[in-house]
Amino acid sequence: MGKNKKVITRREVAELVKDNATLAMSTFGLSGLPEDLLVALEERYAEEGHPQNITAVWSSGIGNNQPGRGADHLVADGLVKRVIAGHVGSSPKMVEKVVNNEVEAYLFPQGVFTQLYRAIGSHKPYLTKVGLQTYVDPRLEGARATACTKEDLVELVEVNGEEWLQYPDLDIDVAFIRGTYADQKGNLTVEDEIGILEQLELALATKRKGGIVVAQIKAVVENNTLDPKAVLVPGGLIDYLEVCEEEEHHFQTMGTYYKAEFANKIHVPVGNKGPVKLSAKKVIGRRAAMELLPNSVINLGIGIPDMVAHVAAEEGVSDEYVTTLELGVWGGTPAGGLDFGSSLNAEAVLPMANQFDFYDGGGLGLSVLGIGQIDQYGNNNVTKFGPKVPGPGGFVNISQNTKNLVFVGTFTVGGKAHVEDGKLVIDNQGRGPKFVKEVEQVSFSGKYAAENDQHVLYVTERAVFDLHEGKVRLIEIAPGIDLKGDVLDKMDFEPEIAEDLKTMDAGLFQEEWGGLKAYLDAKK
Numbered sequence: 001m002g003k004n005k006k007v008i009t010r011r012e013v014a015e016l017v018k019d020n021a022t023l024a025m026s027t028f029g030l031s032g033l034p035e036d037l038l039v040a041l042e043e044r045y046a047e048e049g050h051p052q053n054i055t056a057v058w059s060s061g062i063g064n065n066q067p068g069r070g071a072d073h074l075v076a077d078g079l080v081k082r083v084i085a086g087h088v089g090s091s092p093k094m095v096e097k098v099v100n101n102e103v104e105a106y107l108f109p110q111g112v113f114t115q116l117y118r119a120i121g122s123h124k125p126y127l128t129k130v131g132l133q134t135y136v137d138p139r140l141e142g143a144r145a146t147a148c149t150k151e152d153l154v155e156l157v158e159v160n161g162e163e164w165l166q167y168p169d170l171d172i173d174v175a176f177i178r179g180t181y182a183d184q185k186g187n188l189t190v191e192d193e194i195g196i197l198e199q200l201e202l203a204l205a206t207k208r209k210g211g212i213v214v215a216q217i218k219a220v221v222e223n224n225t226l227d228p229k230a231v232l233v234p235g236g237l238i239d240y241l242e243v244c245e246e247e248e249h250h251f252q253t254m255g256t257y258y259k260a261e262f263a264n265k266i267h268v269p270v271g272n273k274g275p276v277k278l279s280a281k282k283v284i285g286r287r288a289a290m291e292l293l294p295n296s297v298i299n300l301g302i303g304i305p306d307m308v309a310h311v312a313a314e315e316g317v318s319d320e321y322v323t324t325l326e327l328g329v330w331g332g333t334p335a336g337g338l339d340f341g342s343s344l345n346a347e348a349v350l351p352m353a354n355q356f357d358f359y360d361g362g363g364l365g366l367s368v369l370g371i372g373q374i375d376q377y378g379n380n381n382v383t384k385f386g387p388k389v390p391g392p393g394g395f396v397n398i399s400q401n402t403k404n405l406v407f408v409g410t411f412t413v414g415g416k417a418h419v420e421d422g423k424l425v426i427d428n429q430g431r432g433p434k435f436v437k438e439v440e441q442v443s444f445s446g447k448y449a450a451e452n453d454q455h456v457l458y459v460t461e462r463a464v465f466d467l468h469e470g471k472v473r474l475i476e477i478a479p480g481i482d483l484k485g486d487v488l489d490k491m492d493f494e495p496e497i498a499e500d501l502k503t504m505d506a507g508l509f510q511e512e513w514g515g516l517k518a519y520l521d522a523k524k
Helices: 012-015 035-049 070-074 092-099 109-121 199-208 280-289 304-312 351-362 393-403 446-451 483-491 517-519
Strands: 024-025 054-058 080-085 104-107 126-128 155-159 162-167 174-178 179-183 212-217 219-221 231-232 241-242 296-300 321-324 366-370 404-408 418-419 423-428 455-459 461-466 472-477 496-503
Touching: 012 035, 012 241, 024 035, 024 199, 035 070, 035 212, 054 070, 070 080, 070 092, 080 092, 104 174, 109 126, 109 199, 109 351, 109 393, 179 212, 199 212, 199 231, 219 241, 241 446, 280 304, 280 404, 280 418, 280 455, 296 304, 304 366, 304 404, 351 393, 366 393, 472 483
Parallel strands: 024 054, 024 174, 054 080, 080 104, 174 212, 179 219, 212 241, 296 321, 296 366, 366 404, 404 455, 472 496
Antiparallel strands: 126 162, 155 162, 418 423, 455 461, 461 472
């Protein structure tokens, strides 16, 4: 092929980032992350002390929860001045920088980034309701995550009598994106990735601002050998290519270098692992699954929310709904653990920007997300616990815009319980309450939800609550539970109690249930 002027070394890439520059990158954990370029930046700074005081921007989780990956390549003192991110919790050393107030930090909702890049690229202001009445709102914290963070980046504006948030028109100097292959002209494909992230939108935004776009790839191919419909980013938007020689720096997921099934190039049998052992968490998953709607599109969070899918499979109702993931995946069987974000046998993969268009537009029929702290007004905090501020990921977009919402979690911090003879038995009351007088940070606003007629449930193993006229109301308790001693006395506030307070469905506490299909059929 001869020498290609677009292909440069990773050290030459690092030289493109100047002092005080804004560097934005694609990522979803390690998926889509041009980590080889971050390693190059880390190495250059160790040798030269440059670049200094850069602003680092990314939309989603970055890293794989192991020290030294993801944003941990950027933690040397003086390298990064400011972080604008959707999540920092997967990069332990960067978490320390934030906790210790060593960098300015703003934590925006994940869905804001791709749409913001798209707006910047088309020279338009970016207005959205995502974040109103949460910690992102400038009337609360303005998305600032550290005490040294002073500048207001998010503005409250009024258009036609309605409140909106306006996010900043970022001046992006350099963009690091990632793909699978590029031809000699720079046309980029992503066929080995688990999804379509913000590569195109970020490239458009960067070029509109006069910046430089660099793509990390596996290999360069001859011109006219790529299917033009498979090209995500045209070569005219990419200035340079870097061929990654290190497998470790081009992981497909947080835990896997590459599997064809994660790229949905092949479909594989998904074995039936059998029923999940009956536990308090399974009870929670069963109760949340009762809120499924026939022929709906849903989103399930990480952890206990994923139990809904296991329950639905056991109950034979998985075909009644379509599961989606934030990065654009529809259908299939989502992978867990360090492979989160990938899905086996997916039905469709949209660009992440379009997925959040769908979410923000209220397209989800049901979302099941986690509980951090709940207060009497139904606010949920999942983004700040003492000095730890991991970031929201897609939580704010999804929770704010889903009509039917279920928050799930154990009733207390560290509480333990088991099921015996159809009743819930408390083994350990826990270290403290999750239902508190005031949440540390508003990740989900009960007031905003009430104003917008969202149907909100808070499901735990001991009790079920709803959001009723702007207040948390107790509507069900588990069999075997003492209302006062096990529920009311373990809350920091006194909830409203429904006049027709019910006992949770007894079938939820049996080894075999078989009652979920009837609940769904009743909604048809």
